[in-house]
Amino acid sequence: MWSDETCKIYGLSTDNKIHTREEWEEFIHPDDLEYVRKVSNEELTSQGYTAFHHRIRRRNGDIRYVFSQASLEYDTYGNAIGLIGAVHDITETRKAEEALAQSESNLRLIMDLIPQSIFAKDIEGTYLFVNKAFASLYGVTPEELVGKKMSDSIPESGEAKIFNKQDVEVIATGNRISIPDHTFTDSKGNVRSFNTIKIPFIVAGPKIIASLGVSNEITEQKQVEEERTKMIADIIQRNKDLEQFSYIVSHNLRAPVANIMGLSEILQIPELNNEEQGRLITDLGICVNKLDEVIIDINNVLRFKSKEGYKKENIKFSKIIDDIKIGIEATIKNEGVSIITEFSQVDDLFTLKTYIHSIFHNLISNSIKYRQLGINPLIEISSARNGNTICLTFKDNGLGIDLAKCGAQVFGLYKRFHGHIEGKGMGLFMVKTQVESLGGKISIESEVNKGTIFYIEFELN
Helix, strand or coil: CCCHHHHHCCCCCCCCCCCHHHHHHHECCCHHHHHHHHHHHHHHHHHHHEEEEEEEEHHHHHEEEEEEEEEEECCCCCCCEEEEEEEEHHEEEEEEHHHHHHHHHHHHHHHHHHHHHHHEECCCEEEECCCHHHHHHHCHHHHHHHEEEEHHHHHCEEEEEEHHHHHHHHHHHHHEEEEEEEEECCCCCEEEEEEEEEEEEEECCCCCCCEEEEECCHHHHHHHHHHHHHHHHHHHHHEEEEHHHHHHHHHHHHHHHHHHHHHHHHCCCCCHHHHHHHHHHHHHHHHHHHHHHHHHHHHHHHHHCCCCCCCCCEEHHHHHHHHHHHCCHHHHHHCCEEEEEEECCEEEEEEEEHHHHHHHHHHHHHHCCCCCCCCCCEEEEEEEECCEEEEEECCCCCEEEEEEHHHHHCHHHHHHHHCCCCCCHHHHHHHHHHHHHCCEEEEEEEEEECCEEEEEECCCC
16 A cells, blocks of 8 residues: 555656555666665565665656665565555655756856866865865875875975964954965975965764865966066176276276377377387387287177187086186285185085186185285185075275275275275175176175175075
8 A cells, every 4th residue: 555645756746555566566777677676675674664765757757766675574474575665755855956066067167167276175275175176286196196185196395384373263263364376386386376365164964163264376477577676687787888988988988099099190190200200109019908908808808708619517606616717826825814614504505616616716806906904815615505595705994995885886896995006906806796697696795894705605406
C-alpha cells in the first residue's frame, strides 16, 4: 500500500494505492536502477534498514529527485514479514543546490579569469580560497594551495610574517587594510610589486571570519616608472655633460687656440730677430701641447662613457688593491702611506675590471696627493652589502674639502681645490664618470684638515 502523498510524488492517482515492487522499480530512473537495487538489497539484508537518494521518472516523463528510506518488519521469530518505507520529494531542494553549485562554478570561473590575485585566509594563515592568478605565484594550482599555509609552499620569510600579521589584524579588528606598493617573491624567485586590499570576510557554512585579499600587480608599471626616472636622470646627466664640454670649449680649448693664433700673427712680423722667433716658436709648441692634452682628456672621457672594447668579468676588490699597491710601492714607502682594507662582507663583483681599477687608483692617488703635511696618510677602504646594493667606502685623513663652498664643483671637470698642489682637476671627474657608467652612484663627506670619505654604491643585477 502507498500513501496518498507517495502516490502524488510518483504522479499516480490515489484511487489505487496498491502497487508491487516491480511497479515501483518501473518508476526508478534507468541510470539509477542498478544502484538502487544494490543498495536496498544489501543494506536491508545486512541491517534491516536503508536510505538513499535517487531519481524517478513519472509516466508523463517528468524527472523528480527523491530521498527514500525503508526498514523491515519482523515477526516474533525474527523473520522478515513486511517493509515500511518513506519517500521525500527533494526536487526543488536539489534544483536549488544545483543552481547554487552552478553559481559557485560561475563565480570560480570569473575569479580565475580576472588578472587580480584573490585569496581568503583564516586566522591561522590557512588558505580557504585562492584563484588561479594567486596560486600561480606559488607555482601550483588552486586545489594544491587551499588548506595549506604560506610557509608550506614557500620558505618562511619576512614577507610571510608581515602578510600573516596583516591578516590577523583584519580578522581581529574587522577593519579594511590597504597595502600600497609592496613586494612578493614568487616561486621562481622573481620579486614582484603589488597593491593589495584586505577586508574581513565570513565563510559560508561554518561562519569562519577570514581575511579576503585582492592584489593588483604593478610590477610592469613600476618598471616603466623606473625607466622613465632613469631616462630623465640620463637626460639631466647629458645636459650636465654638455655644460662640461661647453666649459672645455669656451675655456680650456679656447685659451690655447687663442694663444696659437696670437703667436702665429706675431711670427709673421718681418722685424723679428732670430732670438725672438725662437722664443715665440717655443711658446707656440707649449700651446700646441696644451691643446693636445685637452683633446686627449676629452677623448678619454668619451671613451669611458661609451665603454666600448671592455668586457665584464668577476673581479676581487682585494686583488685590485694589491695590484695598485705594487704599482705605487715606491710612493707608499716614501710617504709612509698605510692602506687598510676590509672586504669580508663583499669582495667580488661582476663588472668592468678596467673601470674599477681606475676608480680605486684615482681615489688612492688623490688621498696620497692631498695629504696633510707632517701626518702619514691613512687610507681605509671597506665594502658592505645592504640588500641588493654593494657600498664601497674610501676614507682618508687628508686635507679635506670645504663642501659648503665647493661641494657643487667637487666632481666637475678641471675643478681644483688646492692650488699649491700640482694637478689638472681630472681625477674626481673621471671617477664619477666611470662609477655612473657602471650604473653606480658616488657621494662625498669631507671637512677641511680632517679628511674625506667617498661612498660608492652599485646595485647587483
